[in-house]
Amino acid sequence: MFGIKSKAKRRLTQVAALGFAASAAVVTLSAAPAQAAGAPNCPNGNICMWEDTNYQGDRWVNWKPDGPNDKHNIDGWDGDNEISSVWNDSNYAVILYGNDDYTDYLLCIPAQSSARASLGSGWNDEAESAKTRTVDHCYN
Numbered sequence: 001m002f003g004i005k006s007k008a009k010r011r012l013t014q015v016a017a018l019g020f021a022a023s024a025a026v027v028t029l030s031a032a033p034a035q036a037a038g039a040p041n042c043p044n045g046n047i048c049m050w051e052d053t054n055y056q057g058d059r060w061v062n063w064k065p066d067g068p069n070d071k072h073n074i075d076g077w078d079g080d081n082e083i084s085s086v087w088n089d090s091n092y093a094v095i096l097y098g099n100d101d102y103t104d105y106l107l108c109i110p111a112q113s114s115a116r117a118s119l120g121s122g123w124n125d126e127a128e129s130a131k132t133r134t135v136d137h138c139y140n
Helices: 002-036
Strands: 047-052 056-063 071-073 085-088 094-097 105-109 114-116 129-132
Touching (some): 047 129, 085 094, 105 114
Antiparallel strands (some): 071 129, 085 114
């Protein structure tokens, strides 16, 4: 009788441990995509812009600047006035503008892996065009 209770107790302990391990695995697996979601998917040397914050939603801009003072209109009714996050991996600072003709200065994003995961309330969904600077920084 003592051996049966001992076996049952061991079995119950094993089942409980297996259940704990399975639930820990589910928690770990479900947490992984949330961490990966914040990493931008933008080719080296490019300037990328997304519809949503944290580099999510449609990537409307995937632009490799040709050099300083290179201009880029954010095309279409789907792209312009839809930008909420920006990643700049180019060698140039990039200026965002509120109009298609590179007027109505919004903000500047420095070169080399500089990012704005959220453009914030003042600039969100406002950009219509962008232009690279002759330098890699935003200050004069």
